[in-house]
Amino acid sequence: MTLLLLAALAQEDDLEAKFTRSLGKVAAAVAEASAPSVVAIEVDRDPRSDGDGFNPNQGAAPDYYRRPEGLVSGAIVGADGWILTSYFNVSGEIRGIKVRQDSKTWPAKLVGYDKPKDIALLKIEAEGLPVLRTAVMEEIKTGRTVFVMGRSPDASRATITDGIVSAVHRFKESAIQVDAEMNFGSTGGPCLDAQGRLVGIAAHINPKSSWGQSGGVGFVTRIDAIEGVLEKLKKGEKIEKAKTPWIGILGADSEDPEGVRVQEVLSGSPAEAAKLEADDVIVEVDGKKVATLAELQQTVQGRKVDQDVTLTIVRKGKEQKVKVTLGENPNE
Structure with a gap:
């Protein structure tokens, strides 16, 4: 009996090891293929504006909830220079925005935003940029593996974390919930499926959110929800958040x-x-x-x-x- 139990446990360990190796290979492939479409965003702002402070319900050190001054992330969604990021990343008193990737730097303009969805659209003067394919959202169900990418703190290196979809209907149907680790650096970056297709934009991380950062509770604004307002944002529309x-x-x-x-x-x-x-x-x-x-x-x-x-x-x-x-x- 003991030998059978040991054999069963060994088989479980072997399956877990195979899964881990397989996940690692998928993550590496997704990162390599998608990194050219992930950008770093440098925002010149008053660091005290819209984001300084912490949620008193957490009992954690206040610095954990302060918006850092480092790079944040974004995703290329138009070959002619359209960049999506989190609205939180570009909110506050902004003096200038730059988009960076490896040794390249472009000045960027904030064109439009949607506060309830926590997304913003930037424009840089560029052509022929690599654009991520769009995921089939009907395939994104609870339990599916997803990856969140960013370019922070080093613009020359993309980052990637993996997780699963915890829920598919959050923030009035405009977001999914994932357990992939997300923080102030990766927010605004793309969330991708196992084929490297764009599921949405990492969002809804800010000093006032009760779930904090890197805690296994993260939110991604769905790409189908973004597509519903993208043309409006390109025309400069700024969608304000209704007070709840x-x-x-x-x-x-x-x-x-x-x-x-x-x-x-x-x-x-x-x-x-x-x-x-x-x-x-x-x-x-x-x-x-x-x-x-x-x-x-x-x-x-x-x-x-x-x-x-x-x-x-x-x-x-x-x-x-x-x-x-x-x-x-x-x-x-």
Whole structure:
């Protein structure tokens, strides 16, 4: 019996080793083929503008959440000089942008952006640039292997990390979630499938995001969502982000009493200002019953930032009213 068990474990180890070797070969092939379409972006900005600070809910050192001053990444999507990157990379007080790759440097212009999707379109004066093929998004399903590439901190060398697709519908259907490591340097770079085809742009990493960086939770704005606005961006359109109202709790459905049980009150949130407490159960918003977390979210999103709402809560068995002034969700 022991020998059979050892043999089975040895076989599992062998399969894992074969998988690791196979993944390494695929990653190397994808990196070699795709690197010419990955660029470094140098942004001359006031480092304190739009990005300095940290999320107090994380308990990590503030420097971990500050936008670094180094290179960020982008992907060539037009042979005549069109570059996609994350909007966050080029937000703030910008004095100039340069696109770099190996020994080449081009001045770049920010042409358009879409804040909700966290993408921006740059233009450089160049011709004959290598463009990545586009993935078939119907093939990108949960569990598929993907790769995130960048060119930071060294513009002469592309970087690559691997992971799987964790979810395919995030940020109102415009993004997928992946567990490939992403950071402030690789954000804006391309996410690729195992054939080196463009799945989307690494995005939604900023100092206010609760998931931070390199934590196994990353988001990629889908290429099909980008294609839907690309022509508008080429014409200079700047799509602003609508403010999303927010209470600032982590919650779960409650059956007794029926409603939403507060699991955690986030630091600096409207809920904290209103003195909500963990284990409170929210049962009504402005007199309308809410039976689930989804119903609460839908009700709140139907309101406006800075609007006052009255929550009916049950605290230690007693019902009471609490007024909350809705804030702006920092993660959307």
